Structures are given as C-alpha cells and as structure tokens.
Amino acid sequence: MDRLTKVVRWIDYRLPFFSFIDHELREYPTPRNLNYWWNFGSLAGITLVIMILSGIFLAMHYEPDTKLAFDSVEYIMRNVNYGWLMRYLHANGATMFFIVVYIHMFRGLYYGSYKSPRELLWMLGVVILLLMMATAFMGYVLPWGQMSYWGATVITNLFSVFPFGETIVEWLWGGFSVDNPTLNRFFALHYLFPFLIVGVVILHLIALHQHGSNNPLGIDRKEPRDSLPFHPYYTVKDLFGLGIFALVWAYFIFFNPNFFGEPDNYIPANPLVTPPHIVPEWYFLPFYAILRSIPNKLLGVIAMFGAVFVLFFLPWLDTSKVRSATFRPVYKWIFWGFVVDCFILGCVGAHSPDYIYDNLGGLSNQILGQVTTLLYFGFFFIALPLLGLYEKPNPLPKSLSEPVLKGKKKKSVEIQSALFALCFLSITPLYGTDSPPLPHEVWSFQGPFGTYDRADLQHGFQVYKEVCSVCHSLSQIRFRDLAALGYSVEEIKAIAAEYKVDAIDDEGNPIEKTALPTDKIPGPYKNEQAARAANNGALPPDLSLMTKARVGGPDYVYALLTGYELTPPKDIHIAEGMHYNPFFPGEQIAMTPPLSEGLVTYSDGAQPNVNQMAKDVVSFLSWTAEPELEVRKQTGYMVLIYFIVFTILMYFIMKRVWARVK
Amino acid sequence: MTEETVDHASHEKKEPTRRDFLFLTAGAVGAVGTAYFAWPFIDSMSPAADILAQSTVDVDLSPIPAGQAITVVWRGKPIFVRRRTPEEITMAEQVPLSALIDPETDQARVKTGHNEWLIVIGICTHLGCIPTGNKPTQDRGKYGGWACPCHGSLYDTSGRVRRGPAPLNLGIPPYTFLTATHIRIGVNEVSHG
Ligand code: FES
Numbered sequence: 001m002d003r004l005t006k007v008v009r010w011i012d013y014r015l016p017f018f019s020f021i022d023h024e025l026r027e028y029p030t031p032r033n034l035n036y037w038w039n040f041g042s043l044a045g046i047t048l049v050i051m052i053l054s055g056i057f058l059a060m061h062y063e064p065d066t067k068l069a070f071d072s073v074e075y076i077m078r079n080v081n082y083g084w085l086m087r088y089l090h091a092n093g094a095t096m097f098f099i100v101v102y103i104h105m106f107r108g109l110y111y112g113s114y115k116s117p118r119e120l121l122w123m124l125g126v127v128i129l130l131l132m133m134a135t136a137f138m139g140y141v142l143p144w145g146q147m148s149y150w151g152a153t154v155i156t157n158l159f160s161v162f163p164f165g166e167t168i169v170e171w172l173w174g175g176f177s178v179d180n181p182t183l184n185r186f187f188a189l190h191y192l193f194p195f196l197i198v199g200v201v202i203l204h205l206i207a208l209h210q211h212g213s214n215n216p217l218g219i220d221r222k223e224p225r226d227s228l229p230f231h232p233y234y235t236v237k238d239l240f241g242l243g244i245f246a247l248v249w250a251y252f253i254f255f256n257p258n259f260f261g262e263p264d265n266y267i268p269a270n271p272l273v274t275p276p277h278i279v280p281e282w283y284f285l286p287f288y289a290i291l292r293s294i295p296n297k298l299l300g301v302i303a304m305f306g307a308v309f310v311l312f313f314l315p316w317l318d319t320s321k322v323r324s325a326t327f328r329p330v331y332k333w334i335f336w337g338f339v340v341d342c343f344i345l346g347c348v349g350a351h352s353p354d355y356i357y358d359n360l361g362g363l364s365n366q367i368l369g370q371v372t373t374l375l376y377f378g379f380f381f382i383a384l385p386l387l388g389l390y391e392k393p394n395p396l397p398k399s400l401s402e403p404v405l406k407g408k409k410k411k412s413v414e415i416q417s418a419l420f421a422l423c424f425l426s427i428t429p430l431y432g433t434d435s436p437p438l439p440h441e442v443w444s445f446q447g448p449f450g451t452y453d454r455a456d457l458q459h460g461f462q463v464y465k466e467v468c469s470v471c472h473s474l475s476q477i478r479f480r481d482l483a484a485l486g487y488s489v490e491e492i493k494a495i496a497a498e499y500k501v502d503a504i505d506d507e508g509n510p511i512e513k514t515a516l517p518t519d520k521i522p523g524p525y526k527n528e529q530a531a532r533a534a535n536n537g538a539l540p541p542d543l544s545l546m547t548k549a550r551v552g553g554p555d556y557v558y559a560l561l562t563g564y565e566l567t568p569p570k571d572i573h574i575a576e577g578m579h580y581n582p583f584f585p586g587e588q589i590a591m592t593p594p595l596s597e598g599l600v601t602y603s604d605g606a607q608p609n610v611n612q613m614a615k616d617v618v619s620f621l622s623w624t625a626e627p628e629l630e631v632r633k634q635t636g637y638m639v640l641i642y643f644i645v646f647t648i649l650m651y652f653i654m655k656r657v658w659a660r661v662k
Numbered sequence: 663m664t665e666e667t668v669d670h671a672s673h674e675k676k677e678p679t680r681r682d683f684l685f686l687t688a689g690a691v692g693a694v695g696t697a698y699f700a701w702p703f704i705d706s707m708s709p710a711a712d713i714l715a716q717s718t719v720d721v722d723l724s725p726i727p728a729g730q731a732i733t734v735v736w737r738g739k740p741i742f743v744r745r746r747t748p749e750e751i752t753m754a755e756q757v758p759l760s761a762l763i764d765p766e767t768d769q770a771r772v773k774t775g776h777n778e779w780l781i782v783i784g785i786c787t788h789l790g791c792i793p794t795g796n797k798p799t800q801d802r803g804k805y806g807g808w809a810c811p812c813h814g815s816l817y818d819t820s821g822r823v824r825r826g827p828a829p830l831n832l833g834i835p836p837y838t839f840l841t842a843t844h845i846r847i848g849v850n851e852v853s854h855g
Contacts (some may be wrong), residue, residue: 057706079710082702480715518715642695649688
C-alpha cells in the first residue's frame, strides 16, 4: 500500500469524502438505456459552474452605481484583460443555461420523469427554474442600458397588482422609481442567488440519487444488468455532449456575441424615455406573451405567474400511471403540440401586440396569443388529467434489458427527430421583423473572417474628427486606443495635443491643459444641457456604441447618413428645423445632412464622395463599438478547433467504452 | 456489472496500446484545455490596459527650494523628489561603499548633470511604510535622508539604507529630464512619453 492510499484511507475513515465520490459519481448505478436527452442535466450543472466563475470575475470590475455601471461594463469590454471574453461568456451563458434547462424539462415532460417516486425531484427543479429566472432578470439589469432599466421597471411593477402593491413596489425599488438603491440590491442578490441555486441543485441531486434516473422506457430497473456504473459509461457520454455544447456556446461568444441581445441595451439607461419596442430576453417571451394576451392587468399577472407555478402541480395533474410517452399513443402527440405551442408563444411575445401576420392571412398577434395561452393551460388542466383516464397505453416491456423490437425503436427515433424539425418549421411564418428593410452594404469586418481595413478606419476617424465631432462625443475612446487604427505613438500624441481637457491647477483653479494619449477623447459639449441648448433641444447621441445600439448596425448608420431626401413625400409634413430621412424612426430627424461633397480631404489627398465618407465613418464607428472584433474572432478559431478535436476524441472513447456493453 | 468484468478482460487483452493511447491523448487534451480556460480568468485580474497606460507623471521642479522635497504620486506610489544642498551631495558621495548595507554609489542613483535632484520611490524596502523626512518638519534620522517610523530603518541623502531592518536602498523610478526643471516619471527616454 503506497503512501497516497494510506493518506486517502486515513482521511476517508474520518471524513468519507472519497467513498462518497466513489459511490455517487463512479459506481452510481445508472439505467443502461439513457439516450442523449439525458445529457442536459449534467450540461446544466457545468453551465452553472461556468456562470458562477465568470460572474465572480466580472464582479471584480463591475460598479453597481447608476452613474458608473454602464461605463464599467464598457470598461470591462475594452480595458480589462479578456474582459470581452468574460462578459460575452456570461451574457451568452444565460441563454445557454436556459436552452439546456428547458430541454432538460421537456425531456422530463416527455418521459414522465416527474411521476412517483420523483415528484420532489421535479419540484426542486421548478424551484431551480424560478431562482434562475430571478437571477437572469436581475443580471440583465446590471449593465444599466435602456432595456435593463425598463425591464426592471416593468417587471417590478408586476407586483403592483397585489394588495398593497404600491408599497411592495416601492419596497422593491428602495425609492419611488428604479434607481441606485434598486441597482445595488439587484447586484447583491444577483451574486447571492446562484449560490442558492447550487444549494437546491444539491437537493435535486440527492433526490435523484435516491431512486436513480428515470429512463426512456419509463419502467423501473429490476435486475443488476439493467444498470451500468456511471463512470466511465456516462462520464464519457457527458463529456462528448459537453464538446458539442461548447461548440455552440463558443460560436455565439466569438462570432455572434450579440445575437440574443437587444441593441437598445447599448444605450445608457434613460428614466425619461422608454424604448419604442420593449421585449424581455427570449427565455421569458412565452410568459410575457401570456401576460399580454389577457386584457386584464390582475388576471394577466396571475396567468403569467400561474404558467410557471402550474409546473409544481404537474405530478398530480398527470393522472396516467405510464411514465414514458413512448407507450402513450395520444399523449405523444399532445406533447409535441405543447412544444409547438410554447414556441409560438415565444414568437407572440417577440412581436408587438398589434403586429399582424400578413403571411398568415392577416392573423393578429393578440388573437394568436390568446389562443396559444388557452392551449398552454389546456395542456395542464384538460389534456393531462383526462388523458390518464381515457388513453389506452401500449404494452410495456418486461425489463430494460429486453426492450421492444430493435427495428421499431429505430423508427421511433426517426419520428422524434422529424417532429422536432416540424416544431421549428411550423412556426416559420411567425418569424420576420417589425423594422423596415435596410439596403445591405458590404463591410470588410463582416463574416467570420472579416477584419477592419486600417485605411478605412483612419479615413473614418478623419471624417469623425472634422465633421461628426462638432456635435457628437465618442466618450468610450481614449486617444491611445487609436493605435489600433495603425497610428504610431508620435502620431497619437500629435492628435491628442490638438485637444484640451479639463484639469485643476496647483492652486485649485479649473484650467484646460493639452490632452495626453491616456485621456478620453473630449466631447464637443461640457454637459447634456449645453448639448441640447446648441441643438434645438435635441441631444446628439454619443457615437462610441452606435453601430451596436441600433437594429441593423452598420447598415442602419450608413443608410441614415446617405438616406436624406430634400423633398419629402407629399403626405408627410416636416416640422420646423427637421429633415426628412426615411430610415430614421419617425422619418424626421433633427440632424442636418452631415456629409456633402468635398467636405473632407483625406490626408492622402483623396476627395471622397458622400457615400465613401459615410462608408469610412461607419467602418470607424464599427471599430469604436467593437474594438475587440479581430482578436475575438482569432481566439474563436482556436477555441472551435480545440473543441472539435475534443469532441472527436470523446466520441471515439465513448464508442470504445460502450463497445463493452453492446 | 457482470458484463463489465467479462468484456473488460477480453478487450484489454486485444488492444491495450490503442486504448491507452486514446485515453492518454484525451487526458492531455483535457489538461491543456483546462489550463487555457483558466488563463483568461487569471489574466483578467492583472492591471487593465488603461491602468498600464496611466504610467507617466510630469513634474515641474522649479518651485522646490534646495534642501527640500515634494511628494508626487506615480502609479499610486509616493515618489520623493528632493533638491539636495551641496553639503548633502558631498555627504552622499563620500560614504565608502563598505559602510553600506546595499552598496551603491551616489552617481548611480542620480542622472548625470542633475545630481542636485534625488528622485526615489518613497516606500520603505522593509515592509512598505512611508518613511518620514520629506517635509521640513519631519525627522530625517541621523543620516539626513529619511527615517522609517515603522521599524526604525534609516536612509541617507542618497536614499540608501544605512540602518536596518530594511535590506535595500529606496528604489529609483524610471524618469527622464524633459528640460532642466521638468521631469517625466515613468519613462527612461523622452521619445516614449
Ligand atoms: S517598514 Fe520601514 S522599517 Fe519596517
């Protein structure tokens, strides 16, 4: 017996840590017939750990103060080493977490994993879901963008329907509106809740290990050969699943990081202006749709909460004794109908209430929402209780080791995947956007291999400096950041030296001194009031994040800059001091057409036309919005290659390990 | 369970090398991946880009009279900028190296042609307290430089430690003379300012 074994024995005799791990993770008997839908539990666990880790490291840099929060997030993106990676990992992680957990729940619903003796296991899962929703909501508030602020306002106002609602809401806010106290407590709770989730996950696992996993056949295990030790059979299968999952997650982090985000959240919170189209994150959309489809405030809120809380009663609403839908000919179809219904509810939530589906014969979103809400509750309160009484289940197999005929089993897998595809297809007519179409330009930085063109960026910076900067600030950019445009240290010093920044002299008097490369590029106005006074009451927005903060991104900004029309259509009345631009929301814009022929002469002597200038400045603004774009994609390729190798490797190991049983 | 033992044996005999190779590769790939995954987290705690960039401070020396000193902050640390009197300079230059705890000549601690100016990091090399003596009202200790209030280390007019427990002389920050009366702390050559 070597030293190490001795130490392990010594510890284990006093604290049975190693035998616990051995028992619960290595030899833990698991049904031999689990399919890939059983991967999602472990994926959820891994995601939770990664979310907590990345969250802790983000919290080291984040400032929960309404004046600093938005900028501190941009600080993380621009200055903290790998800050962009942490933030995109965490932000997309929330999406991944919900995808995995929703699939995990639908799996439980299909295979009846909530039925006796696993009722508490299921209910603990619903508690986890509720905690996740609260955590995700509060996390979304932290960047303190427009969606954060208005999301917080709308969600907290839900509580106003209850008795003493006003008092409750003010208590939640710590004031008379969403403000600094709200942000502070949300940050504290957003940090706390994940650890509560860990606690409930532990209970969830204890409950799971009491009777072991359910399985695709839904029947109890009877003999030892029905089970396999968890390790290596399911550890390696989980690792293979992890590889695929990581590939999906990495794709979003590195190549499409804002896919699930709302452009409006790159606009700092403004308590006086609500964004025109306010939507929650996708994972709340079905519930949001239920809230909106009921025209009564109290009933709407009750229905929305009810849509989640009904899950607690699922084990008793489903009266069938048969667990797996494989043997329930009617429920199987009802289940897939329910999945489609949830998807449609999501689409309903994504569109505005008065949206009309032209390609569905003028169906109104309101009606569709009401029908799908009824179906949602019908599934729980009508279908599930009645099916158990009237459905005639197919005969169950005797044991896991002698399942139904092989051929038949194969077919059912094919049918399942076909149904899954059908779910997505069935709702395609519901896709489509509310915003007007934009002309598409070709940008060098688009696509997975796109990079910035240094010459375009320098030209664009010149256009910004000589034209835009008269009214628009660029507050996230420091002079030294311009090194990324290809300027040398000396050139940057010279550029900075053209600007003055506020300072205090040794006697305490405010003075102006020459800007240094480390200073932020000073804006044209001292404060918001000065900016409004100089612009007819309109506030020229900061341009640092412009291409991320508008639907359509660079295409939108380009269309706006080049889309002015001198003579508006006859039916449109243009107010005094406004200009007609079909691409601006409302079609009237206070900004005078900023670009004109011969306005700028590039340092290389070129005299650009308006389109060229617009193109260059939009390229430049895309860089100011996403300075990490190139390194992000490069890192992304390495990560993707790594996980492809990892997944292939795990696949072969899995085949090898499982060859022993098959 | 039974199956495992049976099949285990037969497979292990047939292809032990290929299996071992597969598992070893997987282990290596996993270890490398974990290390790479950990790195961004660790590195996110290092000084951020803007903190690294905030690395220079310009100081106007003209208001400092001989025999006195000022404190400026560079990278969050106190920097002592002292205009030495001729006597203090002679004192510093004449100490034999053998009398020093951390032998270093005075010339090595100032810029040639500017030996009137002593610029040191004002942090005691023992455990990080700020020595006294930079203000005229403060005790400079018997070597005329600085005295550390925490555990009694004494520094001379060249900022060298003369009595422990501090093991090393006061550090010299990178700095450069822009003009005869202006310095920039944080860089050793002007061109990189
Ligand atoms: S810290 Fe200065 S003597 Fe100990």
